[in-house]
Amino acid sequence: MLPDLVLASSSQIRAQLLRSAGLSVTIAPARVDEEAIRQALEQEGAKPRDVADQLAEAKAMKQSARHPGALVLGADQVLELQGEIFAKPESPDQAIAHLQSLSGRTHRLLSALVVVQDGRPLWRHVAEVRLTMHPLSDAFIAEYVARNWDSIRHAVGCYKLEEEGVRLFSAIEGDYFAVLGLPLIEVLNWLRARGELTT
Numbered sequence: 591m592l593p594d595l596v597l598a599s600s601s602q603i604r605a606q607l608l609r610s611a612g613l614s615v616t617i618a619p620a621r622v623d624e625e626a627i628r629q630a631l632e633q634e635g636a637k638p639r640d641v642a643d644q645l646a647e648a649k650a651m652k653q654s655a656r657h658p659g660a661l662v663l664g665a666d667q668v669l670e671l672q673g674e675i676f677a678k679p680e681s682p683d684q685a686i687a688h689l690q691s692l693s694g695r696t697h698r699l700l701s702a703l704v705v706v707q708d709g710r711p712l713w714r715h716v717a718e719v720r721l722t723m724h725p726l727s728d729a730f731i732a733e734y735v736a737r738n739w740d741s742i743r744h745a746v747g748c749y750k751l752e753e754e755g756v757r758l759f760s761a762i763e764g765d766y767f768a769v770l771g772l773p774l775i776e777v778l779n780w781l782r783a784r785g786e787l788t789t
């Protein structure tokens with residue numbers, strides 16, 4: 591019997607990855623004030639990976655209270671460039687500015703997962719991926735954003751690796767699934783180790 595997972599996320603790709611792996615997933619987005627949590631953590635000097643981990647835990651905790659007994663998966667992805675954390679773009683112009691900053695440089699994506707059951711964190715993982723972007727012309731960036739805005743607006747890095755975004759990169763060091771937003775192999779390994787999954 592596959593476990594009933596509660597995914598405390600509004601991310602379509604996270605639900606898709608888990609369901610494509612054959613898991614039954616209940617979607618329960620956790621509305622936490624990410625900006626307030628992020629700012630408080632950054633003021634305490636938290637590293638980007640701790641910000642991602644704490645946000646993932648906050649989302650899982652919130653939905654765990656509403657789903658007694660369930661395994662609740664919280665996730666968060668943080669983009670870091672030279673110490674600066676980028677949030678998701680709120681407009682095409684902001685996406686253009688983000689990509690101009692990322693162009694020709696290596697940034698990190700930190701994808702955090704936390705599993706909580708009855709208010710108790712059971713497992714956590716933060717995957718780190720280093721992505722090196724080609725130098726992009728302003729003209730290309732403008733055309734790319736115009737073509738892809740409806741899709742990339744939901745992606746923290748203003749790209750989707752499984753779509754045209756893959757063209758932006760000269761090198762990616764780390765796990766493909768972690769770029770999409772969910773370190774899938776690691777969470778499947780954990781579920782298997784718990785006897786929740788058989789192979």
Ligand SMILES: Nc1nc2c(ncn2[C@H]2C[C@H](O)[C@@H](COP(=O)(O)OP(=O)(O)OP(=O)(O)O)O2)c(=O)[nH]1
Pocket residue numbers: 598599600601602603604619620649665666667668678744745746747749750751752755769770771
């Ligand atoms: N399909 C796709 N999505 C991506 C890619 N890179 C990043 N993302 C998405 C995954 C997440 O949905 C989003 C990262 O933002 P967050 O971690 O804040 O999650 P989101 O706000 O989507 O949902 P949540 O806060 O969990 O309710 O960016 C990619 O290459 N492909």
